[in-house]
Amino acid sequence: MKTFFPEVSAPIAYEGPDSKNPLAFKYYDANRIVGNKTMAEHLRIAVAYWHTFVGNGGDPFGAPAYERTWDTGSTALERAEHRARAAFEFFTKLGVNFYCFHDRDISPEGANASEYVKNMEHMTGLLKALQNDTGVKLLWGTSNLTANPRYTHGAATNPDPAVMACAALQVKTTMDATKELGGVNYVFWGGREGYETLLNTNMQREMEQMARFFHMVVDYAKTTGFTGQLLIEPKPKEPTKHMYDFDAATVLGFLRQYDLIDHFKLNIEANHATLAGHTFDHDLTIASMNGKLGSIDANVGDLLLGWDTDQYALDLETVTKCMLIVLKQGGLNPGGLNFDAKVRRGSIDGLDLFYGHIGSMDAFARGLLTAQRILDDDLLPKFVRDRYAGYDDGLGKRIMDGKESLTSLAEWAMNHEEPQRRSGRQEMLENLLQSYF
Template sequence: MRFSVAFWHTFRGTGGDPFGAPTKMDIAPDGKTLEESNANLDEVVALAKELQGRKIRPLWGTAQLFMHPRYMHGAATSSELGVYAYGAAQVKKAIEVGGFYVLSQNMGVYARFLEAAVAYKKKIGFNVDYFVRYDWDAATSANFLRKYGLAGEFKLNIECNHATLSGHSCHHELETARINGLLGNIDANTGDPQIGWDTDQFLTDIGEATMVMLSVVRNGGLAPGGFNFDAKLRRESTDVEDLFIAHISGMDTLARGLRNVAKLIEDGSLDELVLKRYQSFDSELGALVEAGKADFELLEKKAMEWGEPKVPSAKQELAEMIFQSAL
């Protein structure tokens, strides 16, 4: 299990609103010009390389394209061409200093922006995965990537709290990304489903962690991605030790989730229930349906031949009991 921490809004957090004007780059301060900002970044990257020699490495990197006032109307989606170009220059520099990658989302010129990022990666031989962190849901993002021919170049960075905001569970979003071959990384946080904003809390719910890890196991892991603690302390947690408690708890919660998944797989009862639920498709007609070869005429003929279908119980309560018993 590969973990990373959010330096800028967790370890450097003040308890205030992070989305205001008095903000800087993640690891290097903004300069008065783009050239000065790039020079500042180069200087800090030199220190980062030194730290990597001590086995401290970034899980992925990102260009900060929303906090500065210039991005008030977006970056790759800005209506101002100068802002669009400035954002592209920041992304170019982020690619050059190395790491994995995350962007935002929209349409049209944004797709051209992503295409340019892919082209530059290939031009300089930067062999990494690109991650898109969506702002609605995984299905919308998958459709966007397919529409613009980018599905083979990008994977999704699923954020559990964003799943909450889109009206889905984190497991739903992970599975949607997984079955579309797009699951690349997880922002391991959670939110309050009763309110409508991004609370970015550390994950402590063992049940939710088990569902998260179930998707990860089904995906065959996340490498080269991992679990990024894109989470903040609660404002009343003011001691330095609270940072350590929160991250330790987050890692332990996911580890317990993984152990629970192992129990469920070894027991096999839950998988057996799912197989039984769909066993009617394990037939000649079912195979035709799944292959797209069963037309309405054939289905009507079978419906008349079989008469009123007998619908078996889905055993939902039994499934829930089996799941809860593993926690």
């Protein structure tokens, strides 16, 4: 059988922080116990099929730059088969347990709807066989409802119901494939669910259409027995100017308004959070504090560029803050860390895919270890608890228990001295955080 990554003869091994081997983990030790779970169980790392095996190095200003050994074959279906075999060779040599896909990553779209379904069924069978051979599992599947020109004006929000029907076919087919492959999540990312101008847009109707579509998804999952987690991925600005799933708070508001809040959680992507004008940990916190952080797309963007650059996350402060939130909520299972990242345009070799994943897996491993130390030391968490201790008893507790009114508080303020101002100690806390690195 053809070998697609001959430079890597065995699974990537953990060699420790002193290793200079670029094809070795310095911090990611899958079986190391951190708290009450192994590192692999905490992180649940998945490889993104699209960037890693479908990405061609093209960008808004240039044509494809990669020549992949798996992009060969006389038909689109044959090329998809080679791509799948290359993917599972990569998964096993990298030593990860999960992968994620869009329908159009794993299977050719075909000339018509029947051919699309037939191709998906064929490729689902191949992927299932490869999963059985390797033990690698599907973390989640999703449908690409943005690339085809039919979705120029949206999918579920499109003014033409025929387009929504096409989107329904894709979602149904991909959900069936995800269930068949044992996927434990299904993700929706809005792609073009938004608008460019209100001159031709009925926003209320489009929001109602999107809600109806999601209710149909929930009904279908119940009908077919799909018990995986349903996730929505907030996605601003790309490519539509005004996106209906702009950030975590926007999506949560939508879910509550349309009686969907009990059926969906969120898949938070770092690069999308920053495009929305937030930090990664901000959107993670919004999702987690609402009990809705289901999974994470692990990447970062270039803050000097205005699009979704999907780079490997290497910044220790960023990944540590991420893992603090994950640990505080007790983990991500059945979600995980999907490495929705790609090598740079100039990194043209297949070997570069290993370097990118190794570096970011090491970064998240360090982030996990650092976050656990922070929680064990309890210096940062204690400072925050102490800062709000006034609400644990006395006046503050009476306020939160509903035993005070605006009038009674006004009377209290009239009879007491001006409150003592207290420093937020931001610089001290930033120094403390840095000391862990």
